Amino acid sequence: GAVVSQHPSWVICKSGTSVKIECRSLDFQATTMFWYRQFPKQSLMLMATSNEGSKATYEQGVEKDKFLINHASLTLSTLTVTSAHPEDSSFYICSARGPGTSGGGEQYFGPGTRLTVT
Amino acid sequence: QKEVEQNSGPLSVPEGAIASLNCTYSDRGSQSFFWYRQYSGKSPELIMFIYSNGDKEDGRFTAQLNKASQYVSLLIRDSQPSDSATYLCAVRRLRGRRALTFGSGTRLQVQP
Numbered sequence: 155g156a157v158v159s160q161h162p163s164w165v166i167c168k169s170g171t172s173v174k175i176e177c178r179s180l181d182f183q184a185t186t187m188f189w190y191r192q193f194p195k196q197s198l199m200l201m202a203t204s205n206e207g208s209k210a211t212y213e214q215g216v217e218k219d220k221f222l223i224n225h226a227s228l229t230l231s232t233l234t235v236t237s238a239h240p241e242d243s244s245f246y247i248c249s250a251r252g253p254g255t256s257g258g259g260e261q262y263f264g265p266g267t268r269l270t271v272t
Numbered sequence: 273q274k275e276v277e278q279n280s281g282p283l284s285v286p287e288g289a290i291a292s293l294n295c296t297y298s299d300r301g302s303q304s305f306f307w308y309r310q311y312s313g314k315s316p317e318l319i320m321f322i323y324s325n326g327d328k329e330d331g332r333f334t335a336q337l338n339k340a341s342q343y344v345s346l347l348i349r350d351s352q353p354s355d356s357a358t359y360l361c362a363v364r365r366l367r368g369r370r371a372l373t374f375g376s377g378t379r380l381q382v383q384p
Contacts (some may be wrong), residue, residue, distance in 0.1 A: 260306060
């Protein structure tokens with residue numbers, strides 16, 4: 155259980171275009187999903203917290219108009235990188251809080267999307 | 273001071289040995305503590321979590337938590353070459369931000 159998928163797994167796009175990344179919880183409902191970005195040899199940096207049916211909460215320094223997040227259902231959140239630039243090239247990973255009653259708040263990660271902007 | 277600190281490593285241990293990975297955190301309001309393993313080019317996978325002081329064992333893995341010292345560790349017994357990866361420590365607050373805060377990770381190398 156607690157499987158999270160992402161699509162696409164990798165994408166190459168030209169500077170100035172937009173890219174949409176989907177994150178799905180396959181076998182559980184996730185009221186909260188998280189979007190992270192990871193640059194080479196660095197740790198995960200939280201970009202935003204996505205809540206179903208409401209606006210996402212962005213971390214300081216993350217442009218909400220550039221990184222559009224939509225959490226339309228309990229199993230799907232999308233991240234759209236608008237007007238992408240080479241510096242947006244990174245590994246984007248979503249996660250969702252798992253089901254169960256452990257109370258630990260553990261998160262399960264999708265496989266990630268590697269974005270390359272040329 | 274970083275919220276979650278880890279030694280970047282690499283930590284090199286021979287196959288069959290015990291690998292000890294350490295993590296300190298600065299926020300005393302932290303409630304839950306997690307260890308993730310991340311292979312190069314892949315996303316993190318949850319190994320285990322702990323939220324009470326003491327030890328928690330799961331197979332070859334033991335997590336240790338000392339809230340007074342703000343210290344959490346992961347022991348890997350009988351280390352295997354397949355354990356070679358970056359291990360990320362993450363903490364979650366009791367109140368406020370619900371997302372996990374990650375350390376920068378410790379790279380573990382298990383030598384055959």
